[in-house]
Amino acid sequence: MYELFVLGELKTEPKHGYELxxxxxxxxxxxxxxxxxxxYPLISRLVKNGRISHHKENPENGRPRKIYEITENGNEHFLELMKKPLEYNTDTELIFHFKLTYFQYVTQDLQxxxxxxxxxxxxxxxxxxxxxxxxxxxxxQIPEKKRIQILRLFDHRKHVTMTDIEWVKKEIERIKKFNETF
Structure with a gap:
C-alpha cells in the first residue's frame, strides 16, 4: 500500500526519506x-528491487541525506499498482485515495x-x-433501544456510502465528458 505512495511521490520530484x-x-x-x-524498510526494498535509486546530498548547513528518485522499473511498477483492482479490506479507501492523488500520472482510461x-x-x-x-x-429479540441505536449507525453508514457513490459517479461523468471534448 505505501509502495504506491512512495512511487507516486517520487514521480512528482526526488525527495529525501524524512520528506516522504x-x-x-x-x-x-x-x-x-x-x-x-x-x-524506511520499504524504501530499502524499493532500492534493492531497482524501483528507486538514491544519491547523497550534502547541504551547507545540515546533515547529509539520501535523495530518492524513481527509476524506469519504478515507473512500470507504479503503473502496475495503479492498474491493480482494489482488494476489499480496511485499507481499501486509503489505497483509493492514493490512486486518486496520482491520477495525473495515468491515462484517463485508467482513471x-x-x-x-x-x-x-x-x-x-x-x-x-x-x-x-x-x-x-x-x-x-434485540431490545428496542439497542435496535434503534444500531439502526441509526446503519443509517449513517448508508448515507455516507451513498454520498461517496454519488461523488464517484459524478467524477466518472466529468472524466468521460473531458474525454469527449478532446
Whole structure:
C-alpha cells in the first residue's frame, strides 16, 4: 500500500526519506500512525528491487541525506499498482485515495477504471449495510433501544456510502465528458 505512495511521490520530484515520511503522515491523517520502522524498510526494498535509486546530498548547513528518485522499473511498477483492482479490506479507501492523488500520472482510461473499481467497492459496502439493516429489523429479540441505536449507525453508514457513490459517479461523468471534448 505505501509502495504506491512512495512511487507516486517520487514521480512528482526526488525527495529525501524524512520528506516522504512527513508527506505520508499528512496524507493519511492524524489517526493512522506511520513509523520510520515502516517507511524506511520499504524504501530499502524499493532500492534493492531497482524501483528507486538514491544519491547523497550534502547541504551547507545540515546533515547529509539520501535523495530518492524513481527509476524506469519504478515507473512500470507504479503503473502496475495503479492498474491493480482494489482488494476489499480496511485499507481499501486509503489505497483509493492514493490512486486518486496520482491520477495525473495515468491515462484517463485508467482513471475511469480506478473509479469504477472503487464504485464497485462502495456498492458492495452499501449492499452489506442494507442487508445488515434488514437483519437487525427482523431480530425482535434485540431490545428496542439497542435496535434503534444500531439502526441509526446503519443509517449513517448508508448515507455516507451513498454520498461517496454519488461523488464517484459524478467524477466518472466529468472524466468521460473531458474525454469527449478532446
Amino acid at each position: 515520511q512527513t508527506i505520508l503522515k499528512n496524507t493519511v491523517g492524524p489517526i493512522r500512525k506511520i513509523s520510520s520502522g515502516t517507511l 475511469l477504471e480506478c473509479l469504477q473499481h472503487y464504485l464497485e467497492y462502495l456498492q458492495y459496502i452499501l449492499k452489506d449495510v442494507i442487508s445488515s439493516e434488514s437483519l437487525i429489523i427482523s431480530k425482535k
